[in-house]
Amino acid sequence: MIQRLVSSEFFVLALCVLLLAGLGPFTPGLLSAENLTNVLAAMLPLLLVAAGQTVVLIGGGIDLSATAIIAFTSVTGAKIMTLSGGWMPGHPAAVPVAAGVMLLAGFLIGLANGIAIAWLRMSAFIVTMTSLMAVSGLTVWATESKNIADLPAGFLALGQRPPSALAIAGGSLILIHVLLTKSIFGRWLHAIGHNARTARVSGVPVPAVTALSYAVSGLSAGAAAILLTGRLETGSPVLGQTMMLDIIGAAVIGGSSLFGGRGNVLWTVSGVLFLTLLDNALNLRGLSHFVIMMIKGAVILLAAGLDTLRRSGQTE
Amino acid sequence: MGALLEIQNLTKAFHGVPVLRGVSFKIQPGGITGLAGGNGAGKSTLMNLVGGNLRPDSGVMRLDGQVYEPANSAAAARAGISFVHQELNLFPNLTLAENLFLTDFPTRGFWISRSALSRQAAVLLAKVGLAYPPDLPLERLTPGERQLVEIAKALHGRPNLIILDEPTTSLSPPECERLFKLVRALQAEGCAFVFISHALGDVLRLCDHILVLRDGAVADQGAAKDFNIARLVTSMAGREVRQLFPERAERTVNAEVLLEVRGINQPGVVRDISFTLRRGEILGLSGLMGAGRTELAGLLFGLTPHRSGEIFLNGKKLRGGPRPRIRAGMALLTESRGEDGICAGASVNDNILLATLPAHARGPLGWLSSARLKPVVSDVSESVHLQTKRQGGEPIRRLSGGNQQKAVLARWLLAKPQVLILDEPTRGIDAAAKFEIYQLILALAAAGTGVILISSEQEELLALSDRILVMSRGRLSGEFVRPDFNPELLLRAALAHHHSNPEVPA
Numbered sequence: 001m002i003q004r005l006v007s008s009e010f011f012v013l014a015l016c017v018l019l020l021a022g023l024g025p026f027t028p029g030l031l032s033a034e035n036l037t038n039v040l041a042a043m044l045p046l047l048l049v050a051a052g053q054t055v056v057l058i059g060g061g062i063d064l065s066a067t068a069i070i071a072f073t074s075v076t077g078a079k080i081m082t083l084s085g086g087w088m089p090g091h092p093a094a095v096p097v098a099a100g101v102m103l104l105a106g107f108l109i110g111l112a113n114g115i116a117i118a119w120l121r122m123s124a125f126i127v128t129m130t131s132l133m134a135v136s137g138l139t140v141w142a143t144e145s146k147n148i149a150d151l152p153a154g155f156l157a158l159g160q161r162p163p164s165a166l167a168i169a170g171g172s173l174i175l176i177h178v179l180l181t182k183s184i185f186g187r188w189l190h191a192i193g194h195n196a197r198t199a200r201v202s203g204v205p206v207p208a209v210t211a212l213s214y215a216v217s218g219l220s221a222g223a224a225a226i227l228l229t230g231r232l233e234t235g236s237p238v239l240g241q242t243m244m245l246d247i248i249g250a251a252v253i254g255g256s257s258l259f260g261g262r263g264n265v266l267w268t269v270s271g272v273l274f275l276t277l278l279d280n281a282l283n284l285r286g287l288s289h290f291v292i293m294m295i296k297g298a299v300i301l302l303a304a305g306l307d308t309l310r311r312s313g314q315t316e
Numbered sequence: 317m318g319a320l321l322e323i324q325n326l327t328k329a330f331h332g333v334p335v336l337r338g339v340s341f342k343i344q345p346g347g348i349t350g351l352a353g354g355n356g357a358g359k360s361t362l363m364n365l366v367g368g369n370l371r372p373d374s375g376v377m378r379l380d381g382q383v384y385e386p387a388n389s390a391a392a393a394r395a396g397i398s399f400v401h402q403e404l405n406l407f408p409n410l411t412l413a414e415n416l417f418l419t420d421f422p423t424r425g426f427w428i429s430r431s432a433l434s435r436q437a438a439v440l441l442a443k444v445g446l447a448y449p450p451d452l453p454l455e456r457l458t459p460g461e462r463q464l465v466e467i468a469k470a471l472h473g474r475p476n477l478i479i480l481d482e483p484t485t486s487l488s489p490p491e492c493e494r495l496f497k498l499v500r501a502l503q504a505e506g507c508a509f510v511f512i513s514h515a516l517g518d519v520l521r522l523c524d525h526i527l528v529l530r531d532g533a534v535a536d537q538g539a540a541k542d543f544n545i546a547r548l549v550t551s552m553a554g555r556e557v558r559q560l561f562p563e564r565a566e567r568t569v570n571a572e573v574l575l576e577v578r579g580i581n582q583p584g585v586v587r588d589i590s591f592t593l594r595r596g597e598i599l600g601l602s603g604l605m606g607a608g609r610t611e612l613a614g615l616l617f618g619l620t621p622h623r624s625g626e627i628f629l630n631g632k633k634l635r636g637g638p639r640p641r642i643r644a645g646m647a648l649l650t651e652s653r654g655e656d657g658i659c660a661g662a663s664v665n666d667n668i669l670l671a672t673l674p675a676h677a678r679g680p681l682g683w684l685s686s687a688r689l690k691p692v693v694s695d696v697s698e699s700v701h702l703q704t705k706r707q708g709g710e711p712i713r714r715l716s717g718g719n720q721q722k723a724v725l726a727r728w729l730l731a732k733p734q735v736l737i738l739d740e741p742t743r744g745i746d747a748a749a750k751f752e753i754y755q756l757i758l759a760l761a762a763a764g765t766g767v768i769l770i771s772s773e774q775e776e777l778l779a780l781s782d783r784i785l786v787m788s789r790g791r792l793s794g795e796f797v798r799p800d801f802n803p804e805l806l807l808r809a810a811l812a813h814h815h816s817n818p819e820v821p822a
Contacts, residue, residue, distance in 0.1 A: 184673045184682035191670055194659035201619065201656050202671040202727065203642040261661050 012270035043276040044169040045224040050250040052220025060193040060260025061124040068135035069221035070240035073102040078148035078235020110218020114211030148235035159230015177265040193260030249300035320345040326375035337532040350523030355772040358532040367399035368392030398470035402482040413437035413450035440468040460491025515814040553803040561779035574766040580625035593766040600781030608790040617648040647733035664708035672730040718749025789813035
């Protein structure tokens with residue numbers, strides 16, 4: 001019974017409603033339209049990266065490098081279009097070129113991770129962790145730890161105006177979701193996450209599919225960087241640095257498995273929603289940042305525990 | 317003098333399949349008993365009962381006249397019975413002394429007493445004639461020497477009976493001699509042995525009593541001096557047929573060669589393998605466990621590389637991994653379903669479709685339409701009589717072994733292979749499902765598929781194959797064409813390359 005409840009698709013969404021209903025009356029401002037709009041707008045970048053992370057998790061991997069990719073693509077894009085000392089200041093094509101380069105850079109860094117993991121058979125944990133270190137280091141070193149401001153208004157609008165931000169995030173999420181559920185790539189990825197040996201025997205191109213999953217994760221980090229950079233109005237070499245726990249946490253809270261084979265972008269959306277609402281509500285209750293971290297950590301640990309429980313229920 | 321170990325009417329079944337059907341025998345103190353039998357005869361199960369790893373369903377064991385019911389291998393060791401397994405339980409990265417005392421370190425308080433460890437290890441090593449310092453890492457020893465370390469480990473418990481399961485498979489002839497010398501020396505000190513081996517010459521030479529198992533029952537036993545290889549082989553092979561097989565239409569196999577294998581070599585795995593497979597032919601591959609049949613299948617399918625030799629399908633040379641070979645018309649149903657046959661957590665339908673998704677994908681992104689896939693799956697599920705509860709939407713792990721195997725077969729049927737390699741297709745599944753799988757195999761062959769059938773169940777090979785190739789220690793050691801099948805000859809060929817089987821023709 002409990003197992004049924006916990007593994008239901010709507011379990012986490014129900015938790016979100018419970019959270020709002022339970023804390024709303026005692027937390028002034030939580031249920032206000034302004035607050036909720038803000039929360040939703042703020043969670044779009046996290047949604048994008050967490051969806052990319054979900055792709056990697058389904059294949060049985062993990063991508064710890066997403067935040068470094070966000071920072072790197074943020075300053076790269078900013079450097080291209082900034083009006084003070086950029087490579088294409090004021091050029092009419094600067095914004096599309098910058099956005100395109102940010103996506104491409106994210107894709108390529110992810111692909112490099114994927115190649116090391118899939119063909120060189122290195123551990124995903126180590127590859128993406130060292131990638132996190134190296135890319136973060138490079139980003140801070142190359143910018144001398146300075147933000148890059150003076151971005152063109154057209155770019156800021158991309159990440160700030162709700163319709164365009166929502167369109168970018170929503171469109172990407174739908175694309176990833178459809179890719180996972182309706183394409184051959186999605187089927188293959190699930191099979192690899194379940195049992196890579198069976199997949200190989202059945203003719204699945206395991207290395208290519210695995211590498212591609214990391215490239216998708218990198219691409220989604222690049223897309224998240226477009227939104228985040230626009231919101232902050234600067235390219236920052238430490239952008240997203242604190243997001244890592246939330247990215248993996250949201251996917252796991254949503255119900256995607258750390259053991260591979262099981263995951264869904266829609267679940268991840270609920271996970272992100274829950275984590276963001278929890279953070280927001282606790283903030284509004286005036287709890288300190290550190291207490292909030294403790295609570296969020298406990299919630300994610302609980303979700304990972306449920307993941308293991310579901311898994312052991314499987315193998316019985 | 318009473319018997320050391322007396323066994324009366326021991327039975328054991330796994331999932332309703334009887335493996336031991338009432339086995340009785342005695343082991344005298346200080347005797348060496350040779351235990352022989354084909355694959356699945358029940359040798360390992362019997363010794364696992366004696367060694368405390370399994371518990372019998374019924375029957376009595378008496379040790380020194382006392383009822384003996386070991387709860388686990390540690391209890392067996394305390395009672396004086398040590399089991400040296402075929403797979404050595406040693407750690408190459410640890411020292412000889414550490415390997416010897418891994419479960420029983422001499423301690424001083426909380427700490428390991430290094431000096432006591434060295435001293436006691438040296439005593440054990442001397443007993444088996446290994447003149448190495450106890451702190452030498454095990455990885456520096458040869459396989460034969462490691463076998464001696466394993467025996468030294470067994471001696472630590474001062475056993476009255478040591479069970480040696482296939483101790484000579486990875487040993488060179490001089491290493492074997494050394495092992496036998498040690499066994500005789502320990503026998504002189506009063507230790508009894510059970511010696512399990514396919515090297516029948518060794519069994520005859522070393523043992524003073526012989527016990528032959530077949531189909532879980534004692535087929536023959538007596539003093540070793542009354543045995544020769546011929547009597548052993550005859551007792552092991554037997555004649556009786558228990559399994560039910562579908563009617564097999566008499567037919568002549570089309571002359572067209574489908575698959576040609578030329579001089580395949582892979583060091584340590586297979587040697588000089590050449591054969592052909594014709595369209596519509598069922599080619600059985602027989603041999604003892606570890607003969608290299610599964611390895612050969614993996615190599616034909618591109619799962620593992622080979623150093624030399626070529627494989628042609630329809631005259632085209634095969635290269636690369638499983639993917640291009642599936643495209644060329646090959647399929648492999650693997651031996652261990654759980655490990656590389658199914659995605660246990662995925663749905664039955666996803667498992668069935670796994671190998672043929674590209675054929676149904678549309679557009680550059682490879683879209684799949686579930687409406688189009690549904691009839692594909694339901695058709696093939698019906699043709700293999702697959703029984704599922706939710707139209708195949710449930711995880712495949714919820715199905716019985718037989719239905720799981722049918723689903724994997726369905727996966728390959730969809731690929732319409734020209735060459736289908738089946739590695740132990742009926743292992744661990746019930747009789748009804750077995751029968752259905754036999755029917756499928758025959759139907760496929762009748763439709764022109766070339767089938768390579770690997771099976772440890774000889775009756776299965778005899779009933780289904782048009783031709784049987786026998787492998788022994790990585791080499792082909794015999795070829796038999798229907799109707800000239802003879803269980804005894806098959807067994808002889810399977811034993812051929814086990815050294816010191818002098819009377820077995822190579």
